[in-house]
Amino acid sequence: MLLKQDDDEAARELTGKVIVIPSAKARYDEPLNELVLEQGGRLALGASAAQFEMLDAKIDGRDGVYCQPIDLDRPKSVSEFFQIAFAQFERLDVVVLEIAASKRQRMTTEKAIELETRRLLHCLDAVLPYIDGDLHFLCIAPASSAAAIPIATAFLAAKFAATRATAPRIRMSIVSPPTDRSEDDASFARTIVHLISEPRMPDIIETVLSSARKKRRTTAKPPFDVRAKMSLQA
Numbered sequence: 001m002l003l004k005q006d007d008d009e010a011a012r013e014l015t016g017k018v019i020v021i022p023s024a025k026a027r028y029d030e031p032l033n034e035l036v037l038e039q040g041g042r043l044a045l046g047a048s049a050a051q052f053e054m055l056d057a058k059i060d061g062r063d064g065v066y067c068q069p070i071d072l073d074r075p076k077s078v079s080e081f082f083q084i085a086f087a088q089f090e091r092l093d094v095v096v097l098e099i100a101a102s103k104r105q106r107m108t109t110e111k112a113i114e115l116e117t118r119r120l121l122h123c124l125d126a127v128l129p130y131i132d133g134d135l136h137f138l139c140i141a142p143a144s145s146a147a148a149i150p151i152a153t154a155f156l157a158a159k160f161a162a163t164r165a166t167a168p169r170i171r172m173s174i175v176s177p178p179t180d181r182s183e184d185d186a187s188f189a190r191t192i193v194h195l196i197s198e199p200r201m202p203d204i205i206e207t208v209l210s211s212a213r214k215k216r217r218t219t220a221k222p223p224f225d226v227r228a229k230m231s232l233q234a
Contacts, residue, residue, distance in 0.1 A: 013197045015040030017093040020085055022046040022070055022078070022123055024055060025098070028177075031189040032096070037064060039193065044085035044092070046070035072119045079126040086130040094196050097123050098140040098177075099148060116141055117148045121155055128159075134169035138195060140177055149174050 019036050021029065024045040036043055042064040047055040052069045059065045066088045071077040086092055099116040107115070120139060127135065141148065149172055160167040173195055177188065 012040040014193070017041045017196070018044060018085075018089045018091050019196065020044045020046075020082070020092055020095045020127075021097075022081060022095070023048075023072060023098050024067075025051055028185040028188045030058075031186045032192055033059075033065070035189055035193045036196075037062070039197070041196075042089055044068075044089060046081050072122060073115075075122050075126070078122045082123075082126040082130060091132060092127060092130050092135065094136045094138060095123060095127055096138045096140065096192060096196075113147055117151050120148045120152055124152055124155065125159075128168060131168040131170070134171065136171045136173070136196065138173040138175060138192065140175050140192075142176060 014036060017040075019041050021032075021043065024033070024047055033043055033045070043059075043066070045055060045059065045065065045067040047067065047069060048071065049069050052067070056067045059067055066085065068081060068084055069077075070081040082092070097120065099119045124137065127137075137152075139148065152172065156167060156170070175192065175195070
């Protein structure tokens with residue numbers, strides 16, 4: 001009986017949490033959404049105008065899920081997204097943001113990092129007014145985009161030094177997406193949910209890397225097993 005109770009508690013460890021996914025378009029978003037809902041979480045999803053109708057149709061009628069259009073490259077659109085998400089749920093606990101450029105957008109590495117950093121800062125700036133207590137900001141990006149995190153740290157330090165306001169407590173994570181195809185989607189979604197479910201550790205930067213090697217079909221080694229942590233001074 002006690003074992004069953006522990007299993008039930010583990011299965012609902014996101015109860016009450018609001019998970020915000022401003023760009024719900026990746027192939028692993030569907031298993032991620034299902035895991036969040038299974039564990040009692042609620043979802044505020046965003047999608048580009050071209051993908052909004054398809055995403056909205058998928059979640060139509062589901063409890064604890066809300067979807068709205070967003071343009072990550074327009075600060076006003078990003079600000080309105082977070083404002084409405086907060087009005088819908090009255091709290092925001094975790095932001096899961098994929099900042100990588102679309103593969104159809106051919107650009108240099110420098111341009112890609114510039115685009116990804118700009119999107120990160122747009123979302124970070126927009127969510128600040130709605131942080132009650134602390135926030136987990138989790139970015140999904142290639143390893144080359146790790147530069148976005150120190151830039152975000154500098155942004156927070158400069159912003160709150162200028163206003164002399166008390167800086168919010170933010171835990172920032174960057175997760176490298178899997179290199180393989182759909183066989184890793186569910187594992188990657190579980191990795192993200194595991195990070196979300198961990199005890200809150202504000203003022204921490206952590207990096208979770210997926211394996212750069214292609215997984216052999218005969219191996220059972222999990223692809224997400226490297227983590228580094230350091231203090232975040234915001």
